[in-house]
Amino acid sequence: MKTITESLLRDYLAARMDGWSEIAISNLHRLPLGASRETFRFDIAYTDGDGRHEEGLILRRDPPASNVDSDRRHEFSAYKAIYGHGIPVPRMILLEDDPEPFGGAISLAEDLRGFHNSEYQLQEPAWQDRLGRIADEMWSTMGRLAAVPVEKLDAGFMEPATCETTAMLELDRWEKTLDTHDTGPEPITRAAIRWLRRNPPPPAQKLAMVHGDFRAGNFLYDDDGRLIAVLDWEMAHLGDPLEDLAWSMVRVFSFGKDERRSGIAPREVAIRIWREASGLDVDPQALHWWELMMCVKGQAIWNTCAHAWQIAPQPAVIHAYAAWWLRNAQDRAMLELMGQL
Amino acid sequence: MKPDVTRAAGFLANMLREDIVPELTGFRAGNVSMTAAMLDMIAEEWDRAAARLVAENADFAALLGNDAVKDATPDLRISALTARNEDLRTRLIALHADVETRDDPQAKDTETTIWAALRRSVEARRIASANF
Numbered sequence: 001m002k003t004i005t006e007s008l009l010r011d012y013l014a015a016r017m018d019g020w021s022e023i024a025i026s027n028l029h030r031l032p033l034g035a036s037r038e039t040f041r042f043d044i045a046y047t048d049g050d051g052r053h054e055e056g057l058i059l060r061r062d063p064p065a066s067n068v069d070s071d072r073r074h075e076f077s078a079y080k081a082i083y084g085h086g087i088p089v090p091r092m093i094l095l096e097d098d099p100e101p102f103g104g105a106i107s108l109a110e111d112l113r114g115f116h117n118s119e120y121q122l123q124e125p126a127w128q129d130r131l132g133r134i135a136d137e138m139w140s141t142m143g144r145l146a147a148v149p150v151e152k153l154d155a156g157f158m159e160p161a162t163c164e165t166t167a168m169l170e171l172d173r174w175e176k177t178l179d180t181h182d183t184g185p186e187p188i189t190r191a192a193i194r195w196l197r198r199n200p201p202p203p204a205q206k207l208a209m210v211h212g213d214f215r216a217g218n219f220l221y222d223d224d225g226r227l228i229a230v231l232d233w234e235m236a237h238l239g240d241p242l243e244d245l246a247w248s249m250v251r252v253f254s255f256g257k258d259e260r261r262s263g264i265a266p267r268e269v270a271i272r273i274w275r276e277a278s279g280l281d282v283d284p285q286a287l288h289w290w291e292l293m294m295c296v297k298g299q300a301i302w303n304t305c306a307h308a309w310q311i312a313p314q315p316a317v318i319h320a321y322a323a324w325w326l327r328n329a330q331d332r333a334m335l336e337l338m339g340q341l
Numbered sequence: 342m343k344p345d346v347t348r349a350a351g352f353l354a355n356m357l358r359e360d361i362v363p364e365l366t367g368f369r370a371g372n373v374s375m376t377a378a379m380l381d382m383i384a385e386e387w388d389r390a391a392a393r394l395v396a397e398n399a400d401f402a403a404l405l406g407n408d409a410v411k412d413a414t415p416d417l418r419i420s421a422l423t424a425r426n427e428d429l430r431t432r433l434i435a436l437h438a439d440v441e442t443r444d445d446p447q448a449k450d451t452e453t454t455i456w457a458a459l460r461r462s463v464e465a466r467r468i469a470s471a472n473f
Contacts, residue, residue: 032371185430188459191437251473321375324382329471331463340456341463 001314002103004028004040004059012101013046016094022047033117037075037234038063038104041111056111057093062104063316070234072105073097077157078236079109082209085148087141088229112220115228119216119255122263133225135265136273138216141227142248143277146208146241153209161238163204170239171196171293177300181307183323188331189299192292195338201289204240205280212236214244215253216262242282245274246290250298251333252326288337295334302326347384354380382468393465394422400458401429404451405436433458 006025014023028042040059045052062072076095083089094108121127122134161169175193178186212235220228248262249270255263261270275282306323309315335341357377362370395417416422437455440448 029366030368032368184427185434187430187434187437187455188463190434191441191459194438194441252471254472257472317372317375317379321379324379325468325470328463328466328468329473331459332467332471332473335456335460335463340460 001063004061004102006042008102009042009059012096013044016096017046017048019048020046022052037061056113058090058109058111059106060109061102061106062099072107074157075232075234075236076107077154078209078233081153081155081157081236082145082148082233085153087145087148088227089233090229090231112229115220115222117217117220117231119253119263122216123256127225130225131260131264134221134227135269137221137225137227138214138219138262138264139245139248139270139273140277141219141230142211142214142244143274143280145211145214145230146206146244146274146278146280148209150207150209150238155209155238158209158236158238161207163207163240166204166207166239166243167201167289167293168197170243171296174293174297174300178296178303181300181304183303183306183310186299186303186331188334189296192296192334192338196289196293196296199289201240201286202283204242206241207238208241208244210237210239210241210243212244213247215248215250216255216264217253240286240290241278241280242287242290243294245271245282246287247294247297249291250294251336252298252329292334292337295330295337299327299330299334302330346387350380350384350387354378354384378470381470385468389465390419391417391422394419394426397458397462397465398422398425398429400461401426401433404454404458405429405432 006028009028010023010025013020013025017023022045024045026043028040031039031041033039038061040061042057042059043054044057045054047053060072060075072095076092079089079092083091090112091110092107093110096102096106099105122131159169171193178189211230211233213232214230218232219230222228249267250261253262254260259266261267264270265273271282271287302323305319306327308319309323312319332341354377357373357380362373362377365373433455436451440451440455443449
């Protein structure tokens with residue numbers, strides 16, 4: 001994989017950004033974020049017609065093998081689409097689709113510094129008194145995202161879906177992912193898929209821009225437990241807003257190893273906050289369908305992690321770790337939802 | 342192997358966590374932390390893997406009840422046990438798909454037995470660090 005250096009970045013931006021001069025790059029380093037994309041942080045100073053600027057930026061690069069079938073343009077477009085619609089996200093600055101300059105497509109975004117994103121920090125005793133606030137912030141932001149009218153968004157980068165088709169589209173998508181990244185027969189996941197096909201949910205109440213990975217670990221929060229920005233939009237798509245709620249409550253994300261979903265709040269609390277913020281109903285049967293569906297999605301992603309080790313010349317540690325850590329827990333979660341645990 | 346693999350892997354995991362990770366930052370710290378967690382999982386799995394696979398394969402084979410799935414030449418290497426396990430799981434998926442749509446008592450009994458076998462498998466494969 002091509003090494004990203006400060007001089008490479010400086011020369012690229014000098015050629016790419018009209019009117020920028022005296023560009024200086026410093027403190028470039030990779031962050032321990034995410035299993036799907038490489039994330040780097042750096043400082044930049046430059047001069048343009050408005051004077052001298054200094055700021056921090058985030059660079060994300062598509063790797064040769066990932067656990068998520070997405071690309072830079074998709075996530076970049078998702079951030080751009082939702083920016084300014086009441087959901088806090090970093091400002092996007094630049095997209096480079098061509099893999100040649102950096103060995104993979106990249107995007108640049110503003111770096112919101114001084115905040116936290118760790119899901120594990122929330123399990124520390126010092127944070128327990130702020131979990132109520134964080135629960136409110138997390139699930140109300142998710143609820144507000146569900147309420148955003150998709151007609152007002154530049155949503156052309158997402159595959160078409162309707163309230164009637166989204167459930168089976170998602171099931172087809174993740175079953176295909178399982179088939180493509182086969183890591184051995186999965187009796188529990190396949191039983192779940194058959195059940196989901198035999199018991200389709202009612203049509204979605206509305207079509208929403210679904211984040212696709214909205215959980216603890218994928219948003220920034222401050223010392224007071226306020227949500228600063230929602231990150232990691234590479235799986236954003238049009239769909240049933242219940243999908244995000246269901247994903248956030250998947251058992252494998254119970255980082256406190258107890259009944260708190262996302263390691264933050266019990267299931268009924270999460271549902272209440274989301275319902276109040278979204279103004280939408282939570283049909284128990286529909287939510288159950290989506291919770292099981294999200295287990296299938298999870299297993300497809302963890303299997304893709306395992307599969308990456310079979311094909312990538314330089315596999316990432318996080319892919320092996322995630323597959324070992326999560327696959328059996330995901331099976332247990334499916335057994336629970338199917339009443340078989 | 343001496344020293345005992347479970348003990349050695351656990352020791353190495355702790356050494357990485359306590360001595361190395363504090364010396365690192367960012368991406369490298371994350372990678373070494375995950376490597377330590379993987380060593381813990383290796384320590385946990387090393388001693389039990391063969392026994393678990395033998396028991397699970399016998400469980401699945403008994404359930405499938407077919408001479409064709411009998412293991413004529415048992416090979417206790419993990420790779421061989423895993424290959425047989427995957428063959429049995431493939432057959433189990435087909436059987437499960439068949440019986441779950443039938444209403445006769447025999448099919449219902451078989452389905453119940455399949456779920457019980459899958460439950461035993463999942464419980465036997467649990468790792469200490471799992472969230473669920």
